[in-house]
Each structure stands twice: as C-alpha cells, then as structure tokens.
Amino acid sequence: MPALVLLGAQWGDEGKGKATDLLGGSVDYVVRYQGGNNAGHTVVVGDQKYALHLLPSGILSPGCIPVIGNGVVVDPSVLLSELSGLNERGVDTSKLLISGNAHIITPYNVTIDKVTERFLGKRRIGTTGRGIGPTYADKINRVGIRVQDLYDESILTQKVEAALDVKNQILTKLYNRRAIAANQVVEELLGYAEQLKPYVADTVLILNKALDEDKVVLFEGGQGTLLDIDHGTYPFVTSSNPTAGGACTGSGVGPTRISRVIGILKAYTTRVGAGPFPTELFDEDGEALRRIGGERGVTTGRDRRCGWFDAVIARYATRVNGLTDFFLTKLDVLTGWEQIPVCVAYEIDGQRVEELPYSQTDFHHAKPIYEYLPGWQEDITKAKTFSDLPKNAQNYVKALEEMSGAPISAIGVGPGRDETIQINSFL
Ligand code: GDP
Ligand code: IMO
Ligand code: MG
Numbered sequence: 001m002p003a004l005v006l007l008g009a010q011w012g013d014e015g016k017g018k019a020t021d022l023l024g025g026s027v028d029y030v031v032r033y034q035g036g037n038n039a040g041h042t043v044v045v046g047d048q049k050y051a052l053h054l055l056p057s058g059i060l061s062p063g064c065i066p067v068i069g070n071g072v073v074v075d076p077s078v079l080l081s082e083l084s085g086l087n088e089r090g091v092d093t094s095k096l097l098i099s100g101n102a103h104i105i106t107p108y109n110v111t112i113d114k115v116t117e118r119f120l121g122k123r124r125i126g127t128t129g130r131g132i133g134p135t136y137a138d139k140i141n142r143v144g145i146r147v148q149d150l151y152d153e154s155i156l157t158q159k160v161e162a163a164l165d166v167k168n169q170i171l172t173k174l175y176n177r178r179a180i181a182a183n184q185v186v187e188e189l190l191g192y193a194e195q196l197k198p199y200v201a202d203t204v205l206i207l208n209k210a211l212d213e214d215k216v217v218l219f220e221g222g223q224g225t226l227l228d229i230d231h232g233t234y235p236f237v238t239s240s241n242p243t244a245g246g247a248c249t250g251s252g253v254g255p256t257r258i259s260r261v262i263g264i265l266k267a268y269t270t271r272v273g274a275g276p277f278p279t280e281l282f283d284e285d286g287e288a289l290r291r292i293g294g295e296r297g298v299t300t301g302r303d304r305r306c307g308w309f310d311a312v313i314a315r316y317a318t319r320v321n322g323l324t325d326f327f328l329t330k331l332d333v334l335t336g337w338e339q340i341p342v343c344v345a346y347e348i349d350g351q352r353v354e355e356l357p358y359s360q361t362d363f364h365h366a367k368p369i370y371e372y373l374p375g376w377q378e379d380i381t382k383a384k385t386f387s388d389l390p391k392n393a394q395n396y397v398k399a400l401e402e403m404s405g406a407p408i409s410a411i412g413v414g415p416g417r418d419e420t421i422q423i424n425s426f427l
Pocket of ligand 3: 298
C-alpha cells in the first residue's frame, strides 16, 4: 500500500509543513529523508503555531510515527531542544524513530560552514550556517560520524580524530582559526548518547515491514527541487537530494513502493539565500508579497526574496520528480491584484525558451516572459470547495495546472489545517 512523497516544487518554504501536518492524521509514518535543521516548517494547529526544523511535521499528529531517515543529517543538540520544546507544549514525542545510519552534524561542521561562507565573501551561497554542507561532504568523503557511532566510544574517538586531522589544518592554516580538540568533541557527543538511545532504530526494516503490512508512509521533503544538489540551481543549492529519488536513498524504501509524489507549489515564488531567480521582484509588488505572505525565514529570520509564479520551474519540478499531483499553497496571498503576471517561458539571448535550460549561464541570463491573468478582490480564506472561489481565482488555478503538467489536487487558502480546498484525495 501507499508510500507517498511530499516535496517542495520550488526553492523551499512552499508550505510543506502544513501539507504534511494535514495528512498526518491519515498516515501511519511520516519520514524526513534528507536535509537537517536548515529546514523551517511552520505548522498552525488551531491557535497554536509550531516551528519545526528537524522533526517531521507528522510529530504533531498523535497517531503518527515520526521517523528521521538515514539520509538526514542530525544536530543532536538541536534535536533534543526541539523535542523538549514540544514536550513542554504537551506534544507526545515518544514514538520518534531515528536511523542509526543518519549522519551527525558535529560542532566542527557548523564552524566550517560559517568560516567557509565568510571566506567566500561575495561568492557565498547564503547557507543557513547549520553545518549542513560540511556534514554531507564528510559523509561523501567517508569521514562522517553516524548516530550509531555514539554507542561505541572507541570508534567515535577514532573517527573524530581522523576527521579533525585534516580539518584542523584547514582551520588553522587557511582560515586562521583555533584548532578544535577531538576529546572535547567526543565528550560533547557522548553527552547526547543516552538521551537519544530510546529513539535509535533500524528504520529501513521498520518502514519496509510497515509497507508490507499495508501501512501508509509519507515522506516529507525538506528544501525544494531547485535546491537539489543534482537538479537544482547549482552551486546555489543545499547539499542533499530533496527531489523524489532522495526519498528512496534517504530511507531505504525502493522506488517501486512509491505510489504518489505530491509537489508543494506556492502560488507565487520565493527564495532565501543567493542564486538566480528569474521572476524576482524588486518593486512594491515584491514588497507586498513579502508582507502579505509573511515571507520571512523560519530558520534564519532572513527576508525571503519574492517574485511571480514561474511555470517553467513548475514544469521542471513535474519532470524531475515524476509528480502525480500539486498542492498549490498561499493562493489567498494573491487576493487584491488587478492582474497577476505568470512567467510562461524565458527569453535567453533573444530566444524564447520553454524549458529550464541545463546551462547555468543561460539560466542566469533568463528573463521572464509574462502572461497577465485577471485577479480577484474577494476574500477567499473561507472557501471550502473549488466552486467557492471567485471565477478569476478558479481560472488562475486552472491556468497554473495547465502550464505545470500535473493536476492541482489541493489548494491552500490560509495557514491553518482547515484552510484547504481538497480537490482530489491523496490517499
Ligand atoms: P515549508 O518550509 O515548506 O514547510 O514552509 P514554511 O513553513 O517555511 O513557509 C510557509 C509559510 O506559509 C508558513 O508560515 C505557513 O504557515 C504558511 N502557509 C502555508 N500554507 C499557506 C496558505 O495556503 N496560505 C497562507 N496564507 N499561508 C500558508
Ligand atoms: P525548508 O525545508 C528555503 C537554502 C539556504 C541557502 C541554500 C544552502 O524550510 O523549505 P544550506 O544551509 O542548506 O547549506 O543552505 O539553501 N535553504 C533553504 N531555503 N527553505 C529551506 O528549507 C532551506 N534550507 C536551505 O538559504 O540558500
Ligand atoms: Mg521553510
């Protein structure tokens, strides 16, 4: 039975947290498969607002088992403080499962993330500074520390010493920083081991058995398609695979078991950090989208860059993820415009281009070609069905669907769980 993937179709912050939470009541497991506490997912339940970074948004649904898969990078101090923050608010977190194969974000990885960005100066990526890139680099370089290493002091010590051998050379000789003492790192990491132990499990086995028993498993992506290390706007990307394939490698569940891939798509576009963004606005429209949409980063508090909807990107997301559905979010934010520009293609060096160019240089030169769709003035936040929407809002949704290449099966008209129009069921 069904394994569903829910992922960001743009540059992150599309509303994945809300969408996952909405489904949380009907699924048995919610699995994070990549990224770490670079993610910031806001979930609004009644009058309560939760900001989750590392924990899957399913943690807020009592019947659901939250899982941190092997593809995730885990900062133990962040994880423990997120858990205790939720416990203080009465959320039961005891069912959490963490893969023993997930990699640990060590304190030196956080340091290296920050000093590297500083060193890059104008060329910086604008990372969240959470140690994500250096931790994935260690994983690929085979000098990473895994959750299971916390339970073997001798192995942990050897691995931290090996990792720091090279890093201390870089820190002291290249970046002019103090060396980091291996024993202090080991001591800090061992200090988390006991608290984390009840959650550590063979998540690959558990998830596959759950699917054998017809349980419903939902994979919740962090970041978004255009931030994917392989398919995003490299090098202005994150260091993991938020795209659908990442759900398999990051959890140990094979692709044949995945029945549905849902792309979360904002009704306009935002981006945090550096990198190309063809429909970015620098005028009062951009300011209005930021203000009305509350477009400020949940993790870093940075203002998000805002722009109009980009159908070229949506089509690309459909293709690289094999999307079966879209969940269109924040349609309510667009209320009040006379007409709404939608980017249907790019102009690159005088040529009309319909699909995302593979060349980074071309993408940097892409200028949006807009079509102008009539706007609406009515409040749509109370709409429960598609026909409750004003005609122009209906037409906007239909036009986006046609341009984007997959059916829009749900529409967000507000941040709350119930502020959603469900068109087709996801299960
Ligand atoms: P995520 O990282 O993809 O989970 O998204 P974020 O939580 O970073 O950003 C999305 C923001 O939009 C959050 O503040 C949500 O509460 C909010 N949100 C989600 N869906 C809707 C919607 O349909 N309408 C409005 N107005 N806000 C929404
Ligand atoms: P959610 O899950 C938006 C961006 C950073 C930076 C780039 C690399 O909330 O959608 P990193 O720290 O990952 O090495 O930074 O990726 N970024 C995000 N942007 N939403 C996110 O997560 C992001 N996670 C990372 O701003 O440009
Ligand atoms: Mg976010």
